[in-house]
Amino acid sequence: MEYDSKTKSRLKRIEGQIRGILRMMEEGQECKDVITQLSAVRSGVDRTIGVIVSENLVTCVRESEGDEEKMNDSIQQAVNLLVKSR
Numbered sequence: 001m002e003y004d005s006k007t008k009s010r011l012k013r014i015e016g017q018i019r020g021i022l023r024m025m026e027e028g029q030e031c032k033d034v035i036t037q038l039s040a041v042r043s044g045v046d047r048t049i050g051v052i053v054s055e056n057l058v059t060c061v062r063e064s065e066g067d068e069e070k071m072n073d074s075i076q077q078a079v080n081l082l083v084k085s086r
Contacts (some may be wrong), residue, residue: 001055001056001059003052004055006051007048007051007052007055010044010047010048010051011048013044014041014044014045014048017037017040017041017044018041020037021034021037021038021041024037046085049081049082049085050082053078053081053082053085054078056078057074057075057078060074060077060078061074061075
């Protein structure tokens with residue numbers, strides 16, 4: 001699967017947020033502020049997972065060429081990935 005630049009940018013943004021959180025911790029910032037930022041990272045990761053799974057599902061359904069068994073298998077794999085990510 002190819003990942004588009006938007007998805008990669010999401011992960012780079014998350015990477016920057018994590019660096020910021022580490023800096024906050026090193027500076028002894030309030031627990032509440034650190035947790036708020038960690039929650040934002042978690043939310044960003046969850047959204048990125050959703051984007052990747054949905055894009056992959058669309059690709060798999062298109063490639064199934066009308067084969068209902070392949071489509072159902074692709075949908076089930078997507079659901080399993082989403083459940084696993086929780």
